[in-house]
Amino acid sequence: MRVTWKLADGREIAAEVAPGLSLMEAALANNVPGVIGECGGCLSCATCHVVVDAAWSERTGAPGEFEDAMLDITAAERQPRSRLSCQIEAHPDLDGLVLHVPEA
Numbered sequence: 001m002r003v004t005w006k007l008a009d010g011r012e013i014a015a016e017v018a019p020g021l022s023l024m025e026a027a028l029a030n031n032v033p034g035v036i037g038e039c040g041g042c043l044s045c046a047t048c049h050v051v052v053d054a055a056w057s058e059r060t061g062a063p064g065e066f067e068d069a070m071l072d073i074t075a076a077e078r079q080p081r082s083r084l085s086c087q088i089e090a091h092p093d094l095d096g097l098v099l100h101v102p103e104a
Contacts, residue, residue, distance in 0.1 A: 001095040005032045005050070008103035017090040023099065024048035024086035034101040041086035043067060048085040049074040053098035057081045060088050060097070076102035 003026060004014040017026040027035035027048065036047035043066060052060050060083060063071060067087050071078050085099065 001090050001092055001097070003090070003094070003097045003099065005030075005035070006053075006098060006100045007033060008101065019091050021090045022086050023050070023088045023090060023097075024084070026090060027085055027101075032101060034104060035085060037086060039086075043070060043084065043086060046070045046074045046084060049076060049078075049102060050083055050085045051079045051100040051102060052081045052083055052088075053100060054081065056094070056097050059093060063087065074102075075104040 001017050002014060003017050004012055006012050013030055013032050015030040022041055024037045024041055028037050038047040039045035063083055067084050070084060071082050
């Protein structure tokens with residue numbers, strides 16, 4: 001599946017992502033600035049914060065209870081479609097997904 005990360009400075013990074021990979025892992029593998037993933041995807045740091053494009057928010061779903069709490073401590077202000085990219089798993093239904101990386 002293809003994912004595009006839109007950066008705060010207007011640049012875009014697009015990549016093919018294998019099914020089953022978290023979008024945090026994919027961002028790190030593709031050197032997406034602003035996605036740090038300090039905890040390695042253990043849902044304990046909120047450094048993989050992204051904002052799901054409006055066209056994709058229903059398909060990615062809402063954050064779970066613990067993710068929702070972690071989103072309250074992100075470096076960039078939380079948005080209505082904020083997610084932690086470690087909690088979004090790549091799968092064919094998300095082919096074309098667009099994620100916005102907030103400026104920290």
